[in-house]
Structures are given as structure tokens and as C-alpha cells.
Amino acid sequence: MEVQAVIRGLESIDGPEDVTVLSDSQYVVNTMTKGWKRKANLDLWDLLDLEADKRTINWCWVKAHAGNPLNEKVDAIANQEARLAGSNPSEETFSHTDESGNATMVDIGSKSISQRIAVAKGSVIMSSKALQMVRTNSLAKGDVLGVARVAGIMAAKNTSQLIPLCHSISLDNVLIEFHIDECKNAINIKGTASTMAKTGVEMEALTAVSVAALTIYDMAKSVDKTITIGHLRLAKKLGGKSGDILIGNNGE
Numbered sequence: 493m494e495v496q497a498v499i500r501g502l503e504s505i506d507g508p509e510d511v512t513v514l515s516d517s518q519y520v521v522n523t524m525t526k527g528w529k530r531k532a533n534l535d536l537w538d539l540l541d542l543e544a545d546k547r548t549i550n551w552c553w554v555k556a557h558a559g560n561p562l563n564e565k566v567d568a569i570a571n572q573e574a575r576l577a578g579s580n581p582s583e584e585t586f587s588h589t590d591e592s593g594n595a596t597m598v599d600i601g602s603k604s605i606s607q608r609i610a611v612a613k614g615s616v617i618m619s620s621k622a623l624q625m626v627r628t629n630s631l632a633k634g635d636v637l638g639v640a641r642v643a644g645i646m647a648a649k650n651t652s653q654l655i656p657l658c659h660s661i662s663l664d665n666v667l668i669e670f671h672i673d674e675c676k677n678a679i680n681i682k683g684t685a686s687t688m689a690k691t692g693v694e695m696e697a698l699t700a701v702s703v704a705a706l707t708i709y710d711m712a713k714s715v716d717k718t719i720t721i722g723h724l725r726l727a728k729k730l731g732g733k734s735g736d737i738l739i740g741n742n743g744e
Contacts, residue, residue, distance in 0.1 A: 502543035516556035603690040608731040612697035614724040622716035644668040644704030
């Protein structure tokens with residue numbers, strides 16, 4: 493969890509500005525500064541490297557529960573969230589099943605119409621050769637990112653036909669953005685979906701990023717058979733009954 497916490501914090505920062513990371517995990521700090529062996533969760537370490545390469549980081553270890561104000565604040569927030577999560581377990585239910593456990597579509601008839609926005613992210617990692625061919629539009633299939641952008645938009649518009657219990661909603665806008673990270677040979681994808689509706693657009697944003705990533709894979713696989721797609725996640729949700737939610741401070 494400590495590795496993921498640092499990843500989420502770095503992902504929340506726009507731009508390459510220098511930052512200081514304070515952590516009470518000697519494992520995290522010494523792995524990044526002294527080359528300690530990475531024992532497990534290698535996928536998370538790769539993501540941390542991906543974020544760390546974007547900026548200069550001052551890694552600082554702080555002793556837990558020793559009076560550091562930032563450490564104490566984070567500890568208090570974590571304890572409070574843990575208490576809230578476990579306070580009413582009987583109230584936690586799956587909204588897509590009925591009392592008999594059968595799959596069902598959620599009835600949104602009584603919900604009010606409001607603006608809903610969702611941001612999803614994902615990454616496609618490939619060889620440096622394939623990445624350069626994507627950048628220069630020299631792949632045989634043509635403009636990879638241009639086609640992937642259109643594919644992502646089309647996928648968002650057809651989400652209800654792909655995910656069985658999703659509602660069909662009218663989208664106001666779908667935006668697909670790509671960031672090429674040459675250090676990690678990665679194409680980072682950000683998809684934003686917005687609507688005025690009775691239900692949210694999280695699935696539309698996630699579907700857009702997923703299909704955009706799959707399109708990149710399809711168009712570049714002839715050059716690189718080792719392309720990987722990963723770290724698909726919801727980064728931000730705005731509007732609705734639950735209000736605004738930033739997932740792990742990752743909603744830039």
C-alpha cells in the first residue's frame with residue numbers, strides 16, 4: 493500500500509516540477525534511493541518509476557507516530573476512513589442485484605438530472621521502435637493515435653451495448669488525450685466523458701480508454717508482439733448523489 497500511496501500522490505501533480513516525498517516506509521525510500529531489492533508488486537514499482545522519471549524527487553523518510561505533522565495528519569485521515577468503512581457493513585449492498593441475487597438494471601427514474609463528469613486513465617507500453625513509429629505515423633496502418641482517439645469516442649457512445657447493465661445516456665462530450673512518455677516507452681491515455689443525466693459516466697470514460705488502448709495495440713502489434721496494456725482506472729468523478737470523488741488524489 494505504501495508504494496501505491498506514493499504513486500497516487502505523484503499522479504496528482506501536474507507538470508514536471510520538483511517535489512519532496514515524505515514516507516514512513518524505509519522500504520519505499522531506500523528502494524528508490526539506495527537500490528534495495530524489489531521483492532514483490534513489480535508492476536507497482538514500474539508505475540512508481542514511470543512517475544518518478546517525470547520530475548526530480550527529494551525522498552525523505554520520517555518516523556511514524558513521532559510528531560511529524562504531515563505524517564500524523566495522514567494517519568488520522570486513514571484511521572477515520574477505516575472506521576467509516578466498517579461502521580455500517582450491513583448497509584453495503586450491490587446495486588445491480590435484486591433481493592434474490594439476480595442481475596438487474598438500477599432504476600434511476602427518481603434521480604435528478606445533473607452534470608456528470610468522469611475521468612479515466614490507462615497506459616500502453618511498447619518497444620522504443622514501435623513508439624517511434626507511432627510518433628512519426630510510419631506504421632503501415634497509418635495514424636495510430638488519430639484512429640485510437642476516434643475509436644475511444646465511438647466506444648464511449650456505445651458503452652451500454654457492451655456492458656449489459658449500463659444505462660444508455662446521451663453524452664455531451666468525450667475527450668481522449670495521449671501523453672507519450674519516452675522514458676518508459678509508454679503512451680498514457682486520459683479519457684474524459686461528460687453528460688447532463690440521471691446517472692454517471694464512469695463506465696463511458698473507462699470504456700473509451702480501454703478501446704483506445706486496444707486500438708493502439710491492434711495497429712502496432714505487427715511491429716511489437718510484447719505490447720502491454722495496464723493500470724486502467726477511474727481517476728475522477730464529478731456530480732451525482734455521492735458528490736465529487738478524486739480516486740487516490742488522481743483526478744487531475
